[in-house]
Each structure stands twice: as C-alpha cells, then as structure tokens.
Amino acid sequence: MQSLQYPIGKYVEQPYSDAQRKEWLLDIQSMPDQLEHAIANFDAVQFDMPYREGGWTVKQLIHHVADSHMNAYTRFKLGLTENKPTIKTYDEKEWAKLSDTTNLPVNISVTLLHALHIRWVEILMNMTESDFKREVYHPEHKTHLSLWYLLGMYAWHGKHHTAHVTSLVDREGWR
Numbered sequence: 001m002q003s004l005q006y007p008i009g010k011y012v013e014q015p016y017s018d019a020q021r022k023e024w025l026l027d028i029q030s031m032p033d034q035l036e037h038a039i040a041n042f043d044a045v046q047f048d049m050p051y052r053e054g055g056w057t058v059k060q061l062i063h064h065v066a067d068s069h070m071n072a073y074t075r076f077k078l079g080l081t082e083n084k085p086t087i088k089t090y091d092e093k094e095w096a097k098l099s100d101t102t103n104l105p106v107n108i109s110v111t112l113l114h115a116l117h118i119r120w121v122e123i124l125m126n127m128t129e130s131d132f133k134r135e136v137y138h139p140e141h142k143t144h145l146s147l148w149y150l151l152g153m154y155a156w157h158g159k160h161h162t163a164h165v166t167s168l169v170d171r172e173g174w175r
Contacts, residue, residue, distance in 0.1 A: 004052040007163040011156040016129060016148055024155035029121045031158035032113040035065065038165040039106065046174065047106060051164040056096055058165060063101040064092060065161050066109035066116070072154045073120045079136045079147045080123070086137045124151065 014020050039047075039058065047059040056064065071090065078085045095101065100108075132148035169175055 004167065005055070006160070007167045008156070008160055011153050011160075013149055014152055016132060021132075021151075024151050025121065025124055027155035027159060028117060028124060028151075031155075031162065032110065032117050035062065035113065035158070035162050035165070036110050038162050038169065039110075049168070049172075051168045055164070058168065059106055060096045060101055061161055061164060062106040063104075063109045064096055065158065066112045067092065067095050068157060069113060069116055069120070069154065072150065072157075073116055073123075075136055075150060076120065076123060076147060079134050079150075080127070080131060084135050084137055084144060086139055089138070089140045 039062065042058065047062075048057050050057050051061055055061075067090075071088075075087050078087060127147070132146060132151065134147050135144040136147070136150070137144050
C-alpha cells in the first residue's frame with residue numbers, strides 16, 4: 001500500500017544548491033506535459049478508476065493537481081510580496097467533490113496547468129537565492145516554510161501524482 005500511495009517516496013527536503021534549483025525548475029516546467037502524456041488516450045472508464053484502493057479517481061487526481069498548483073502559485077506570489085504571510089489552507093478532499101471536479105473533463109485542468117506553469121516558471125527563474133529564503137506561515141502545520149522548501153515540495157508533488165497515474169497504467173496493462 002505504501003508504494004501505491006507514495007510511488008516515488010515521500011518528499012525529502014534538500015539544501016539549496018544551483019544544481020538542485022535547476023532540477024526542480026525543470027520538474028515544475030515539464031510536469032504539465034508529463035501528466036498530459038500519462039493520461040493520453042484514456043477513456044471515461046479509465047478516468048473514473050481510482051489510482052489505488054481508497055484513493056481518488058484519475059479524474060479527481062488531475063483536477064486536484066490543478067487546484068494544488070494554483071494554490072502553490074499564489075503562495076509564491078504572497079511569499080515574494082509580503083513579509084511572512086499566513087497562507088490559506090483548503091480542504092482538498094472537499095474540493096475534489098465540487099462540480100468543477102465531478103462535471104468537467106480533465107482537459108480543462110490540463111490546459112490550466114500548462115498556462116499556470118508558464119507563469120510560475122517565469123517567476124521561479126527570476127528568483128534569487130535570497131528570494132528562496134523568504135517564508136510563508138502555514139497555519140495548519142503551525143510553522144514557517146521557506147519558498148525553497150515549497151519549490152522542492154511542489155516539484156515532488158507533480159512527479160508524485162504523475163507516478164500515481166503511470167503506476168496505474170502499468171498495473172492495469174493499459175499500454
């Protein structure tokens with residue numbers, strides 16, 4: 001169950017380095033293409049299949065990534081323009097039940113991710129090492145998180161959910 005829930009393992013914080021920054025920026029930049037490729041040629045039955053027992057459907061998962069990364073983008077903008085702002089949390093399980101997730105096709109969220117990541121990468125590429133040290137306050141975890149930590153976490157997040165889809169494809173023999 002652990003490998004199905006965390007197919008690439010859990011996020012592990014890394015110290016700042018230019019090499020790590022370059023890798024994570026590439027992860028953020030390429031994630032929409034990788035996710036889109038992972039779901040290429042899916043039919044309605046496949047989109048409605050949970051990626052693991054007790055997990056979201058692939059459709060919910062794709063919409064979740066868009067929701068999460070929209071929040072991430074906003075968190076970066078707040079962190080760059082305010083002094084240690086408190087970020088807004090959200091109930092991702094409840095968001096996954098809303099009509100935009102249940103009624104709309106996944107291509108809406110995939111398109112959103114492509115546009116969003118272009119804007120996000122533009123900001124990330126122009127951040128300095130000092131900018132990555134800026135922090136936001138996460139009220140749920142009751143801690144300050146650096147933008148560097150968030151960069152790594154969201155780079156991991158995109159790969160994590162893409163791996164949910166690709167591991168499902170492999171298990172079901174869909175390709």
